[in-house]
Every structure is written in C-alpha cells, then in structure tokens.
C-alpha cells in the first residue's frame with residue numbers, strides 16, 4: 001500500500017497561501033501561554049502586554065478559568081436562547097450588581113454589543129417622538145473606535161476604517177473629546193443618544209475627563225438623550241475600576257462590553273438601565289451564540305478571579321509606579337518619546353516617530369505591545385501582572401530606546 005504523502009507546511013506558509021490578508025500581522029507564531037508570558041513556535045518567551053488586545057484579563061490559562069471552562073465544556077456548551085441556562089442568569093445578576101438596576105443582553109463581540117446600543121438609541125428615538133425615522137442621531141467623538149460592522153464603522157470617524165465601505169449608516173455626528181460645547185452644538189430634535197468610550201483605545205489612548213463625562217450626563221438629562229458608554233476596551237477592571245466611567249461618579253443609560261469579560265472566550269454584553277431595558281421585547285433583537293453556558297462560565301470565572309484576587313485594587317495600586325516609570329522614558333529620551341497617557345493598565349506611549357517600528361524593537365527584546373492610532377505604543381498588561389513584570393516592561397522599553405541612541 002502507498003504511504004500517505006505528508007506535506008509539512010509552516011504556519012507562515014499556510015497563512016500566506018490561505019488566510020485572508022486583512023491584518024498586518026507580526027512575524028510571530030504563538031503556541032503557548034501562562035500568566036503574562038507567551039511562547040512562540042521557536043520556544044522563545046515574550047512578556048505579553050497586548051493581552052490579546054485587552055482580552056486576556058487574567059493572563060493566559062489562569063487555573064480557575066481553565067477549570068471552570070473545562071468543567072462546563074463537559075456539561076453543556078450551547079443550547080440556544082430558546083431556553084434559559086443558569087450561567088447566563090447568574091452572569092446577568094453579577095453585571096447588574098456592578099452596573100446598577102437594569103437588564104443584560106449577551107452577544108459575542110464588541111462590535112455586536114455596540115450594534116445593540118445603536119438599535120437601543122433608535123428605539124429611544126421612537127419612544128421620544130412616537131414615530132420612526134425622526135429621532136435617531138447619535139453623537140460620537142472624533143478619534144473614536146466602535147467596531148467594524150456597519151453600525152460600528154459609521155460611529156468610527158477614521159478614514160482607514162470607513163474607506164471603501166460607504167455609504168455608511170446615516171445619523172452619526174462627531175464632537176471633540178473633552179469639548180462639551182462641541183457636543184452641545186450638535187444636539188437637535190433628531191438626536192437620540194451620545195455614545196462614547198471612556199478611554200479611547202484604538203484611537204490613541206485619549207481619556208475623557210470626569211468633568212466632560214459629568215457634562216455629557218447633564219446634556220443627556222436636559223435633552224432626553226441616552227448616555228451610552230463603550231467600555232469594550234477600557235472596562236472589566238482595566239483601569240482599576242470595574243467600569244472606567246465609574247471614576248466620574250456618573251449614572252449612564254447603557255454600557256457595551258466584551259474583550260476582558262470572557263478572559264479569552266468570546267463574549268459581549270450590553271447592560272441597559274431599567275428606564276430603557278424594556279424597549280427591547282421578544283423579536284426585536286437576538287443572536288444565536290449569545291450567552292451560551294460555556295461563554296458565561298468563562299465570564300463568571302473572570303469575575304470570580306477579579307474579586308477573589310482583588311485585581312481592581314491591584315491595578316489601581318501597581319499602575320501608579322508603572323506609569324510614573326514609563327513617564328521617565330519621556331524625560332530621558334525626549335527625541336523618541338513625547339509623553340505617556342492612560343489609566344490603570346491601559347496606557348499609551350506617544351512616540352515622536354513610527355509606533356510600529358518601536359513595537360517591532362520591543363518584540364525583538366521580548367515584549368509584546370500593540371500600536372494605537374497617532375503614533376502610540378499601547379501597553380495592556382493582564383490585570384494580574386506583577387510589579388516585577390511591570391518593571392521588566394519598562395526595562396525592555398528603556399533598552400530599546402537606548403539602542404537607538
């Protein structure tokens with residue numbers, strides 16, 4: 001009998017031949033992770049401060065998370081929203097406990113969470129005017145990023161995101177972040193909502209001031225608009241608060257979340273405050289994979305670990321010396337680093353030149369970081385990164401900058 005022909009093809013070759021070329025990927029194949037470390041297929045270790053772009057909140061393969069997912073995978077993975085499952089009910093209860101009285105819808109990604117928010121704004125407009133198509137405008141911010149679906153793209157005023165896909169969804173206008181007047185000036189009878197990230201992630205780590213958020217709340221109250229917050233990247237403990245907007249002490253009407261919620265398992269969620277939660281009724285929205293027993297088990301494990309390991313306090317405490325140490329890079333290498341901004345474990349280093357080159361230099365030295373718009377190197381450690389790992393990231397950054405001089 002003929003032996004089967006085994007063709008050994010490298011992962012790079014497989015990608016080259018068969019995977020859609022819609023990402024600019026680093027030349028790196030990752031095969032294993034533990035905590036804040038990942039290993040490539042050559043056995044080389046890296047400190048992973050991308051955390052899968054703010055997804056791996058507990059780092060890689062946290063034992064409590066792994067056990068919870070393994071246990072649930074052996075019991076019930078998916079049953080659809082034709083039925084209840086205990087994990088979805090419990091996760092909704094825990095998120096309501098964090099966000100306030102209201103209800104939760106589960107989906108699978110950040111863009112999908114934001115689509116539900118955009119639909120919510122439209123339903124609110126119908127409630128306000130009694131008719132469809134008159135009140136549906138949503139005010140967003142310049143430099144925002146809300147996802148790649150048509151709704152998400154339409155709310156994302158970035159040429160590189162929108163180019164080639166027009167016409168987009170109508171009804172989006174854009175104010176300047178932290179400039180209340182520029183939002184106030186765009187409100188009219190057709191406006192239904194304000195939709196904003198507390199900290200813009202992809203757009204370059206731009207932080208809303210507490211005064212700006214409080215001002216948006218007042219504008220929404222005055223004009224009966226929903227204040228909808230995109231916490232897809234900055235939420236679930238990343239800033240040291242469970243939701244980043246909590247720092248402003250404001251009440252919001254709806255929250256979109258995803259990324260860190262599942263700790264690596266895809267899940268998105270929308271919390272809607274009690275005044276508007278009933279705008280959705282059977283038949284108005286849904287998604288096949290939303291809130292499966294397995295996805296919710298993963299998210300419950302993330303919430304357990306955040307609570308049991310005191311990760312909110314950990315992020316608040318450890319981020320202060322870390323951000324200060326990164327700030328010293330701007331003093332010591334003023335030709336390369338213009339400044340550092342962000343909060344908690346969502347930090348951007350503003351480079352004078354190309355951030356992509358810097359990210360490659362860091363990678364060569366064993367630190368994985370991400371690029372954000374406007375020449376920013378984005379650092380997103382897992383929420384349980386140790387003081388030693390944070391210090392190591394600064395050392396590697398310093399050595400990369402020193403090697404340039």
Ligand SMILES: Cc1ncc(COP(=O)(O)O)c(C=O)c1O
Nearest residue numbers: 109110111145146147201232233
């Ligand atoms: C603030 C924000 N909203 C929405 C999204 C889209 O999320 P997803 O890629 O899960 O669709 C992202 C992704 O980076 C994001 O950062």
